[in-house]
Amino acid sequence: MQEPEPVTDDEIEAYQDGELDLDRRLAVETHLARNAEAAGRFFEDLRLRSSLRLIAAQAEEAPPAMRRTAALLADRLNERPMRGFRQWFAPRGLSGLAMAAALVAVVFLPARYVVASPPDYVGDAVEAYRTALLRGRMVSQIESPRIDIAEIRRSTNISVPRLPAQWVVTDAQIFPTQKGPALQIMVKTPTEGTLSIFAVRAPSDAPAEPEAVRHEGTSVAYWREGDMSYAVTGGEAPEALDTIAEDLAVENQTEA
Amino acid sequence: MTPWTATEIEQSLPRLRSYARALTRDPVAADDLVQEALLRAYERAATFRPGNSLRSWLLSIVHNLFIDQKRREASEQRRNARVAALDPGAVIQGGQEQAVWLAEVAARFDALPDEQRAVASLIIVQGVSYQEAAETLDVPVGTVMSRLHRARAALREPHHAGNARLHIVGGRDAGA
Numbered sequence: 085m086q087e088p089e090p091v092t093d094d095e096i097e098a099y100q101d102g103e104l105d106l107d108r109r110l111a112v113e114t115h116l117a118r119n120a121e122a123a124g125r126f127f128e129d130l131r132l133r134s135s136l137r138l139i140a141a142q143a144e145e146a147p148p149a150m151r152r153t154a155a156l157l158a159d160r161l162n163e164r165p166m167r168g169f170r171q172w173f174a175p176r177g178l179s180g181l182a183m184a185a186a187l188v189a190v191v192f193l194p195a196r197y198v199v200a201s202p203p204d205y206v207g208d209a210v211e212a213y214r215t216a217l218l219r220g221r222m223v224s225q226i227e228s229p230r231i232d233i234a235e236i237r238r239s240t241n242i243s244v245p246r247l248p249a250q251w252v253v254t255d256a257q258i259f260p261t262q263k264g265p266a267l268q269i270m271v272k273t274p275t276e277g278t279l280s281i282f283a284v285r286a287p288s289d290a291p292a293e294p295e296a297v298r299h300e301g302t303s304v305a306y307w308r309e310g311d312m313s314y315a316v317t318g319g320e321a322p323e324a325l326d327t328i329a330e331d332l333a334v335e336n337q338t339e340a
Numbered sequence: 341m342t343p344w345t346a347t348e349i350e351q352s353l354p355r356l357r358s359y360a361r362a363l364t365r366d367p368v369a370a371d372d373l374v375q376e377a378l379l380r381a382y383e384r385a386a387t388f389r390p391g392n393s394l395r396s397w398l399l400s401i402v403h404n405l406f407i408d409q410k411r412r413e414a415s416e417q418r419r420n421a422r423v424a425a426l427d428p429g430a431v432i433q434g435g436q437e438q439a440v441w442l443a444e445v446a447a448r449f450d451a452l453p454d455e456q457r458a459v460a461s462l463i464i465v466q467g468v469s470y471q472e473a474a475e476t477l478d479v480p481v482g483t484v485m486s487r488l489h490r491a492r493a494a495l496r497e498p499h500h501a502g503n504a505r506l507h508i509v510g511g512r513d514a515g516a
Contacts, residue, residue, distance in 0.1 A: 133464050137465055143358065151353070
């Protein structure tokens with residue numbers, strides 16, 4: 085019979101942590117049964133473990149605010165199987181309006197809680213804004229200051245918000261997101277400086293009236309129209325962006 | 341869809357709070373950390389892949405937020421000052437001797453370096469697997485094991501750690 089491999093300290097610890105298979109468990113147990121010093125240290129470790137668990141178990145019940153947030157998160161994670169739902173529709177075959185109606189009927193009908201934090205595409209919008217700022221500073225990255233709304237609509241089905249005449253588009257890019265391609269336009273405005281407009285065709289929890297937040301060092305105002313979700317991002321105070329977003333949202337509605 | 345995550349998240353709360361406490365060493369800061377982590381998880385729900393462990397995902401958000409906060413904060417020393425402040429609630433039950441022992445263990449645990457404390461909390465206190473701890477902390481399993489080994493050595497009673505302290509004390513006695 086083959087001599088079993090010697091037992092190491094790491095293995096004794098792994099035994100305690102339930103990380104060994106039966107074969108090595110037996111080897112460790114045999115070792116501990118024959119070695120008083122190793123056994124003493126092993127029980128010392130067990131005593132420490134129980135003590136630490138006893139200390140950790142003191143926490144009282146989770147505060148109500150935390151439980152509410154946990155419930156919101158659970159809802160959010162349960163929503164996710166809805167993703168990919170849109171593939172059942174043929175986006176090209178349906179007009180934007182009919183599609184929005186269909187999605188409103190199916191996705192938004194269940195009563196929704198009021199969302200306390202921004203929908204996840206807002207993170208993408210901030211990311212796109214930062215990337216565009218970076219591209220703007222780099223010589224080797226070419227900005228596309230021309231924007232063909234019809235082409236964008238044809239290839240991505242994204243409705244571009246109508247921009248005020250005095251705004252100058254400095255860059256327009258398609259940006260990949262979890263929900264599909266998004267359009268990101270960088271503009272220079274006479275009063276607010278550089279702004280990014282982000283549009284993605286995906287239903288979200290964004291409100292119809294724009295809502296502005298400070299998100300990771302930038303301001304974002306976000307809103308939804310049917311199954312289009314929009315965000316305006318910039319370095320301004322959230323209130324300034326909120327006003328801009330409201331103007332854009334209203335402008336868009338009159339267009340539709 | 342059955343709301344399987346509702347109970348799963350609810351059940352994860354004690355674990356998340358315990359881990360946050362191990363990291364922050366301050367119950368109030370710990371609950372703030374968990375609350376913020378849940379909000380962050382909400383924002384980033386799209387990054388969670390249903391096949392993966394929800395628990396690891398949440399633990400790693402708590403962990404990363406803590407690291408972010410630590411970079412910003414300079415209040416570490418203030419916390420270290422109250423390192424051994426143990427909630428007296430649990431202490432009274434077990435009698436004086438146990439109370440002293442638990443306070444001592446709590447102090448040793450709090451005195452561990454952050455990395456070792458994180459690993460010790462996950463594996464010794466919460467009983468997660470080496471693999472899951474490695475995913476949570478985003479380090480190799482071997483690193484988890486060596487941190488754990490060092491943490492255990494530091495947690496053991498000094499005379500079991502086989503260090504030089506006993507020797508010095510004995511030497512003094514002999515000389516007296």
